[in-house]
Amino acid sequence: MQRLEHRACFGxxxxxxxxxxxxxxxxxxxxxxxxxxxxxxxxxxxxxxxGLTCTEQNAITKAGAQRYAAEHGLILVMPDTSPRGExxxxxxxxxxxxxxxxxxxxxxxxxxxxxxxxxxxxxxLPAWIEAHFPTNGQRSISGHSMGGHGALVAALRHPGRYxxxxxxxxxxxxxxxxxxxxxxRAYLGEDTTIWREWDACALIEHATExxxxxxxxxxxxxxxxxxxxxxxxxxxxLSANHALTLRxxxxxxxxxxxxxSFVGEHIEWHARALAAG
Amino acid sequence: MQRLEHRACFGxxxxxxxxxxxxxxxxxxxxxxxxxxxxxxxxxxxxxxxGLTCTEQNAITKAGAQRYAAEHGLILVMPDTSPRGExxxxxxxxxxxxxxxxxxxxxxxxxxxxxxxxxxxxxxLPAWIEAHFPTNGQRSISGHSMGGHGALVAALRHPGRYxxxxxxxxxxxxxxxxxxxxxxRAYLGEDTTIWREWDACALIEHATExxxxxxxxxxxxxxxxxxxxxxxxxxxxLSANHALTLRxxxxxxxxxxxxxSFVGEHIEWHARALAAG
Numbered sequence: 001m002q003r004l005e006h007r008a009c010f011g012x013x014x015x016x017x018x019x020x021x022x023x024x025x026x027x028x029x030x031x032x033x034x035x036x037x038x039x040x041x042x043x044x045x046x047x048x049x050x051g052l053t054c055t056e057q058n059a060i061t062k063a064g065a066q067r068y069a070a071e072h073g074l075i076l077v078m079p080d081t082s083p084r085g086e087x088x089x090x091x092x093x094x095x096x097x098x099x100x101x102x103x104x105x106x107x108x109x110x111x112x113x114x115x116x117x118x119x120x121x122x123x124x125l126p127a128w129i130e131a132h133f134p135t136n137g138q139r140s141i142s143g144h145s146m147g148g149h150g151a152l153v154a155a156l157r158h159p160g161r162y163x164x165x166x167x168x169x170x171x172x173x174x175x176x177x178x179x180x181x182x183x184x185r186a187y188l189g190e191d192t193t194i195w196r197e198w199d200a201c202a203l204i205e206h207a208t209e210x211x212x213x214x215x216x217x218x219x220x221x222x223x224x225x226x227x228x229x230x231x232x233x234x235x236x237x238l239s240a241n242h243a244l245t246l247r248x249x250x251x252x253x254x255x256x257x258x259x260x261s262f263v264g265e266h267i268e269w270h271a272r273a274l275a276a277g
Numbered sequence: 278m279q280r281l282e283h284r285a286c287f288g289x290x291x292x293x294x295x296x297x298x299x300x301x302x303x304x305x306x307x308x309x310x311x312x313x314x315x316x317x318x319x320x321x322x323x324x325x326x327x328g329l330t331c332t333e334q335n336a337i338t339k340a341g342a343q344r345y346a347a348e349h350g351l352i353l354v355m356p357d358t359s360p361r362g363e364x365x366x367x368x369x370x371x372x373x374x375x376x377x378x379x380x381x382x383x384x385x386x387x388x389x390x391x392x393x394x395x396x397x398x399x400x401x402l403p404a405w406i407e408a409h410f411p412t413n414g415q416r417s418i419s420g421h422s423m424g425g426h427g428a429l430v431a432a433l434r435h436p437g438r439y440x441x442x443x444x445x446x447x448x449x450x451x452x453x454x455x456x457x458x459x460x461x462r463a464y465l466g467e468d469t470t471i472w473r474e475w476d477a478c479a480l481i482e483h484a485t486e487x488x489x490x491x492x493x494x495x496x497x498x499x500x501x502x503x504x505x506x507x508x509x510x511x512x513x514x515l516s517a518n519h520a521l522t523l524r525x526x527x528x529x530x531x532x533x534x535x536x537x538s539f540v541g542e543h544i545e546w547h548a549r550a551l552a553a554g
Binding site: 009 | 284285286287288290291338339341343344495497526527528529530532533534535537538541
């Protein structure tokens, strides 16, 4: 493992690491923010999953989350959004291939070789983080758009693994929206029953753990009506009696200006759950 | 004038405008953050001058200043760092020409045609801002590196124009460091007596207004010893009995992670001065 960046930030350190991922069969960049408290003892970890086209850089430079992580003593872990490097499959379009891992485990050629972002962010990355950084073993998870989908699916598929989950403008029902259908067809094949295993709204029906979900959604988000459809999550949570706080914000779009405006409240939410745990 | 971006952010709006600058002879992009208070009545303005290679985008996406501006009710104005467009002179190197206006009024060919960034940020830009946005006519100024130099020189040359001034890692003595000497020779010519009119340390000697200066400087800044030399500002302020708060921060570098970590305290400092005014 190699440290690519090391920057003092709000009394702690915003680092970028490169490590070998056996799950993905490539090296991966990961942003790790260590709050000042991490110099004194173990801290809980909030995993942040970014959206389409992002690398680890978007969240670490634009979200402004470090300030709140420093206040609450959380480590932030912000991975890249797909496998990278020579030999990793790609295709035309910003919404498939590089930058669009979609946090699933692909089963179809040519994607199955490297595109196993779900196993990477849920298992291999936390194991690596917990082996090399001063964590107390507690985890929470959040993300944006494709990464909001990734966070919800990670929490819903793995009861007990996360103390709390939240999302910004998540793709809540990938099985029924164009971004998700394009990816699922390519990465998972034509059998739509398998798609439901990677779809937060479908997973909610059978959730055994009642983790209260926090979602923020901008009402001026260009992707709201076609790709995000938070009303489907609202219906699924209502049907399953699953606790959801869905906040709609007039004027806000899909950008990091939206995330920056509310990430402090998400970190406070996760910090409360982690402290209670 | 044309609005290029309009993003809800911390209850206000982070916009980017393009306007015609007669001073520079080109169109210029300007980031303008309107805090929620600007919807209710006039607000004071903090001008932010960015450093070498920046456009208006760096500060608006990476500094995280909007949160604090929203708390204190300040409008943030964040211009580009040089004239732009076809016909604007440029030269080899990131530290001259485009992205390196240096906030002086050039007198030498080919620079004199467009490179009048001092007059632009001190006169034309505030006049345009005050004509089109809900300001109360009060101004403060801050900046980073080349922009820290620009902010200090603007305040020192124009007593009464700003309520307060601060800087992050400023070039305090451009006459005697390589970045400044290269630019001054090109933009202002060989007469070093003229250089002193654009050099904060030299201007401090004859300052008629005793604006207390706040400077933050990272001790892990790669440019500290050769280009920034804050000890020269310390000496100049001591000799002239000019109030200076110079804070040195162990571990911090020259990046926006450094700015983000302390910009909240700068905005609070400016807000206090603007409220008292």
